Amino acid sequence: MNEHEQIGQPRRRIEGARKVTGQAKYAAEYNVPDLLYGYIVNSTITRGRITAIDEAAARSVAGVVEIFHHERRSKLPGFDVIYSDMDAPPGSPFRPLYDANIRFNGQPIALVVAETFEAARYAASLLNIHYEEESFDVDLLTNLARARKPSKGLATLIKPLPPGPRGDFETAYAQADARFEGHFHHGSQHHNPLELFATTTVYEGDGKLTIYDKTQGTTNSQLYVSNLFGLSFRDVRVIAPFVGGGFGSGLRPQYQLVLCVMAALQLRRNVRVVMDRAQMFTFGHRPETIQHTRFGATADGKLTAINHVALAETSRFEDYNEVVVNHANMLYPADNVALDYKLVPLDRFTPLDMRAPGGSTGMLAIETTMDQLADQLGIDPLEFRLRNYAERDVSADKPYSSKELRECYRQGAERFGWSERKPTAEVNRRGNRLVGHGMSSGIWDVIALPGKASAEFTADGKLIVSSAVTDNGQGTYTVMTQIAADELGLPLEAVSFQYGDSRHPLSPIQGGSYTTAVIGSAIKAACRALRSKLFKLAQIMDGFPLGDALPEDVRFVDGAIVLKKDPFIRVSLTDVIAFNHGKSVTASKSNIPNIFRLKQYTRAAHAASFVEVEVDEQLGIINVTRAVTAVAAGAIMNPHTARSQILGGMVWGISMALHEETLLDVNLGKYINTDLGEYHLPVHADIHDLDVIFVEEHDDVINELGAKGIGEIGVISMAPAIVNAVYNATGKLVQVFPIKVGDLL
Amino acid sequence: MNNFNYTKAESIDQAVSAVATQSEGQFIAGGTNLIDLWKYDLTHPEMLVDLNGLSELKAISELPDGGLRLGALVSNNATAYHPLVQERYPLLSRTILAGATAQIRNSATNGGNLLQRTRCYYFYDAASPCNKRNPGSGCPAITGHNRLHAILGESEHCIAVYPSDMSVALAALEATVRVTGPEGAREIPIADFHRLPGAEPARDNTLGAGELITSIDLPSTGFADHHSYLKLRDRNSYAFALVSVATGLEIEGGRIRNARIALGGVAHKPWRVPAAEAILVDKAPTPEAFAEAADLLLAGATGYGHNDFKIELARRAIIRNGMMALDPSTQRPGAQPSL
């Protein structure tokens, strides 16, 4: 057995059988005794205040127990800092049911609690709310003059604002041989995980709560609830073993959690609150963003000037920011660069990281602009990118910790058959359809955060590793089990990973593609500490079986400590435990990234997507017939689940380019397609051949696993490649996304 | 999502009288639209009369004149997969299969399909003004998002479209809707069943209070040799039509002898213009001929901004579908464009 019996192997999901048989339980599925059901009521106005709430009709419904709203609620704290969760942007976080003020359409304003779900829902529809309406501004396009710099805070540390200007953009742009100016726009998009946001709160008595919550951070929900309701941190336990998708929507505690806990505490009962699908459109989302690009290049295809400006929506109370404009100069080493990123506060809820936040928006503009320049210059788009390949990140004047993008281009192009692409000017027809090929680069910054884990070797020969981290479907459960198994030389069956529970060691919220690196490294550290303890015990066992061996002289294989030079000399781990009087051995460890070392490098995952589209020549209907994405993201822990992550990202890219958009009615101040019938996610019939390549990439800087994370990188290069392919097929460049039926007529 | 009473109908007469005697009595068959509307708080039945026990409405049977009777309670899928429908009315079969999803088509009934309400965003949001839902409150679609909306036959009060696919084929096939009500039984030609919004957008159709659809009768002409349904939408399946076209042709000696063209997704009812069909008669089935028909079908079409594209899209779809009808084997799952 080599040291990596598990890491890098295509293991099937450990929880697979539970998921395919319906045994995996999600937050709304704990049918605890004497459960009460809450239904949320939302504001139907966009801005103003509640003047009165008439409860009479609602209370007349049989089974109604209580109605909570700003005038009937438990005490809530009055300081912003108490409402700050682990992902709160700078500003003043929204406080559910706090006062009569309405700040956005769909604001939660009441909770009706009843003995049945149906009674709560019916009564909620009868709650009669009187408002005093004020005028509002929800329209980004007509409020661009109010754009301003984002406030700085913790969020801007992780998601840095654009670097200052380099060189002299205006002069260089004016002197460029080829220039392209783009104006890009996409509306808001909502995460819409298929599981509705839900919380089941079990009232344990003595101020203790067990909370089943849909979240991407059990610790985050635990902290938030404890702070809001003045509960002891230890008395609040948040559990989320199965989460039906998050995509960023669970990075902040959602309002159903607050309302559910409030009701449980007040009524001293078990309570469940589940959002409906329309309510899933009343909180964070990918922000509507307008982008302006101006890129200039020399006749021989050297990019000389980059100007990229993004203007995005935020709420009136928080400054949500994302990294939209920083990547062009990281990827392409032009010397004259001007970047800007600004926010426009509007009467809408604060945006929230949504799968590949910032990157998917910014790269859509950058990579479309690149193709337009290539087209002008008569250079193949891939060749144009190769001529501008950044061996070093000039935007930060740092080397890359590793960068196999060139290999992504090469392997992706070969698998796809890129050499057969025809120039846009040539018509490529297949039956009734025009065929187009497009490509795009992708980049995602590697985020390093501290994490913690514990490891225990038990008397019955099992390794238990623990972290509060969740698994929203990424495969964390399986991958962490693999990492732990390798570290102690055990088969997967001997390892149990306990997760999704705030009782376990603290984990950051699960997002930004960093979970494998952060929690995986912590598990490795904890397991190493455990190894060391087990080894020390083995050293002093009766008869000194390992002699004077030092830690580096042994390996952990097949549940035993084995001398490297003489594998016949071995001590089984269960014997070590027996020697320890049958007591299990535990170790807990934090993994703190070496920021000083990391800061010397630009650290990023890369990808390249190659896409074929067919566009019905007469009707303008687009199909992405095939696509290849080649990814360089360091070490891949589990190619089976990793491939699925990238495939999922590619589907998201298709959706961003061709399908999804939340429609905002600026007159009514609200989103109007707040259901899955009219918010179009792609269906099976839209998804054709998708292929994934993992390019080998070694990186010993980023973390000891050498893993960069793959949650976002699969999304980023896909949408621009589609837009470029549509251009290649039709000669038409669409800059308002998604591209819709009718845009190509 | 109000509470309501529920009873199972034991006969057609009993069902009709049960609904007639209740102030907010409604029939329920598949429930796929009614339950959805109820959950959105858009309809408030006090009594639901469940028709599902009425076996006499569950049959597909041949008519003496060579036509076919589709029981109102037969599910959309059972209709689409019925051997007689597939053999003699393949246009109807394909059109049904392009609608909704397999799950919905298994529950949804033929009668219920005719009674689907519009999918206008504003109609579906109880908090928005809507003349169809709340007469006199206004139509935000006219100045708001109207990508889904009508380009033909709309009024200043309502620009909603009728979403059914099946009815588009029924319009092309000139089906007859048979109904029974408190005043007895009658027959309504499909062309007169749905109505334009005019000043009364709340009324989708000409069904009288308490009338129950018992069957849809198809005449003998089924256009089995030359037909096609083309549905253009924002994704390849599970979406309502932006524009759809049902075309049936009878061709002899290379000339069109009889033509039917009905449009979906463009108006408050399936859209037919007899003159557009007449102009095709005796012509060779060419793109130019279908273009002439398209001009007549779309005469007076008006866009409201987001839906402007529908006028040109519909024109092209009519031409394309005419050509597809010549060779029905070019039709694809989900009524996607031919390859």
Next chain:
Amino acid sequence: MPKPVTIRDNPSSHHITLQVNGLETTLRVPPWVSLLDALRDHLDLTGTKKGCDHGQCGACTVICDGDRILSCLTLAVMKDGARVTTIEGIGTEDRLHPLQQAFIDYDAFQCGYCTPGQICSGVAMLDAGHGESREEVKDLMSGNLCRCGANTNIIDAIMAVKEGKYE
């Protein structure tokens, strides 16, 4: 095995009998309870998922008298006397249905929330003998959304079973 039924009673409740996963189950439900909520809240069969409650996602798909239907758009009272198969009745962890095994092998899910609906839908489609080509299967499976983007793996799994790889 469903737990004993506990129902918060209501004067307008109806007695109904459902044959759920082969087990005769008697319920007293008010008419406004959907089949989906009856399964999840009343029978504790939470394998059937609520993703939209409006017939727009397919997560609540169950097989009723042989046909796949959306349990969210069905009132429980309408199905009195019907045979209902939920994901719990398709197979168990010890005895997986071939399609369940294929879903695991092809990694045809990530978060797992759409999975029971996809599987019930796929099983019913295969049993009905519908879907001749991959293109048709994609069309006939389009009533089940997957937000994680497992689409190609889901169709691969179904095609593998359809092509007899799990016999």
